[in-house]
Amino acid sequence: MSGEKRVIKKYPNRRLYDTATSSYITLGDVKQLVLDHVDLQVVDAKTQDDITRSVLLQIILEEEAGGMPMFTYDVLTQIIRFYGNTMQGLMGNYLEKNLELFSQMQQKLQDQTRQMVGDNPMFGNHNMWSEYMKFQAPAIQNMMTSYLEQSTNMFVEMQNQMQTRTKNLFSGFPFQPYTPPSSDKDPKN
Incomplete structure (x- = not known):
């Protein structure tokens, strides 16, 4: 994958816009880009937040709803x-x-x-x-x-x-091995 990611913008009307082709695309098109090993990033057009993971999860959800789910x-x-x-x-x-x-x-x-x-x-x-x-x-x-x-x-x-x-994290703490309490009491009393 290249260093430059292909940017897809998601608009409030839930439409996806591919900035590389200057055209609207579907979720199926995003899936095909992933299958074609295109490195992409989906951003919210209004807030510029990275929403790539949520869009990828949406694709997985649609695939899982199909005929042969992968996850049990x-x-x-x-x-x-x-x-x-x-x-x-x-x-x-x-x-x-x-x-x-x-x-x-x-x-x-x-x-x-x-x-x-x-x-x-x-x-x-x-x-x-x-x-x-x-x-x-x-x-x-x-x-x-x-x-x-x-x-x-x-x-x-x-x-x-x-x-x-x-071990490295707790190396400065003096730990004593656990020893069960001794029974000083006579069980007959």
Whole structure:
């Protein structure tokens, strides 16, 4: 992505204006820009506030309302529970790194497929692609196992960093190990 972001202005009438093309666009057009890896920023035309995240969340909400949602009830409730939690900041970073890792894995699979079949138009056919993917199940399983191992390693590394930071943060405080109170009283009394 380039250093310069494409600016989309959102007006009070809820219309989106692409300053690069000097034209009004739809939320679907913004989605396509994201799919095309265009670095963009959405600003409120009146206040100049950056509202990019809320527009991206709106796109996700529309996608989730469609036929095949990506997030289950359990995933959504877990995400909500992290808000206000001491781990909130770390969770965002963890999810971001996992998505990067997953994208790399997906790209690797696509590259390997292109190397094997080239630009064969037969694989443009959905049924042929489905059959090919069934054949590739063991390879995909191996990639997923590798991904999960890397994700686990990332989580362990994150825990180690937290422990180190905590130790550094509290290194000036004299902590005594916990010892349970002794029972000086005779249990018979």
